[in-house]
Structure formats: C-alpha cells, structure tokens
Amino acid sequence: MAEYKGMNIFVAPNDHEHLGLFKAARQHKLVVQKCADCGRLRGHPGRACPFCTSLNWDWQEVSGKGTIYSYEIVTQATRPAFRDWVPYPVVLVELDEQRQVPWQGGLEGHTVSLRMAGNLVKADNPLEREDEERVAIGQRVKVVFVDLDDELGLVQWALSGEPPEHTPWRAPV
Numbered sequence: 001m002a003e004y005k006g007m008n009i010f011v012a013p014n015d016h017e018h019l020g021l022f023k024a025a026r027q028h029k030l031v032v033q034k035c036a037d038c039g040r041l042r043g044h045p046g047r048a049c050p051f052c053t054s055l056n057w058d059w060q061e062v063s064g065k066g067t068i069y070s071y072e073i074v075t076q077a078t079r080p081a082f083r084d085w086v087p088y089p090v091v092l093v094e095l096d097e098q099r100q101v102p103w104q105g106g107l108e109g110h111t112v113s114l115r116m117a118g119n120l121v122k123a124d125n126p127l128e129r130e131d132e133e134r135v136a137i138g139q140r141v142k143v144v145f146v147d148l149d150d151e152l153g154l155v156q157w158a159l160s161g162e163p164p165e166h167t168p169w170r171a172p173v
C-alpha cells in the first residue's frame, strides 16, 4: 500500500485519470490530460474537458516548470499527518505550456491556462515543507516527486531558483 506521511494512499484501479498521473509521477514525469477535440490541456484530473465537454483525451508530458499564480498558507491541519507541518504553503502553479490562450469558441476576453495545485516543498527534500516567508506570487517553481511505493508517486512543487517573473508579491502578515 502506498504511503505518504503515515497515511495510506489508495487510487482505485478504474480511476484512470488519477492513476495515470500518480503512475507517471513515480517515473518522475509530469503528465496532464490533453483534450483530443479542442486540444486544451487541463491540470485537474477528470473525465470531461472543462472547456468543450469532450470525453476524448490523451496524456501529454509537460516540463513541470511554472510560476506561482496564487497560494495559501494552511494554518490548521485537517489531518493529523499534517499537524507537524502547519503553517505550510499550498500553491496554484501556472505551467509554462499553456498560459492565457483564448477560450475555444471565442468567448470574448476569456482565456485558458494550465494550473495545478499542490504543496510547496524544499527542492532538496520534497518531504519537507517550504518556509512560509519564501512563498510569493510570481516566483518560479518546478515539479518534484515523492515516491509512494513501486507504482505510485506524488506531484509536489519547489522553488526553482530562476528569477521571478515579476516583482514577487505576498500577502502582508
């Protein structure tokens, strides 16, 4: 049984969207779903395309490089396993592969980006959370992986050390 921070991780064998993501992560590859009809990429696993509702899709490997689009600091652990982690950052990463492209069908002013949420961890130790003071919108990040067992891995994010995309912004504390 796959394990993370003392918790058992189970992905149902018929949950192809999550299973594919976790299995690729164990191979240290980041994959996302690509709609076979409109061609848009999506970062949250699911059956249907959120942009055109098509059920046809394929896996696409992506670079795992992106920018922190938003973040939050979790101050109350909802699971005992995270009790020693609070306060810890969760980031919404906008990946380089698909940024602000026009919405299929031409809805005026609407754009589509590829965003994924996850923990922000130390680049040299993905089992350790990143310090709260180092998190800011605009900081560049890269994907890192935690091996859960021989079959499954977990996608996490870490600061990449690249120059920030713009002056980093963080909420005043």
Ligand SMILES: [Zn+2]
Residues within 6 Å of the ligand: 035, 036, 037, 038, 039, 040, 049, 050, 051, 052, 053, 054
């Ligand atoms: Zn689509």
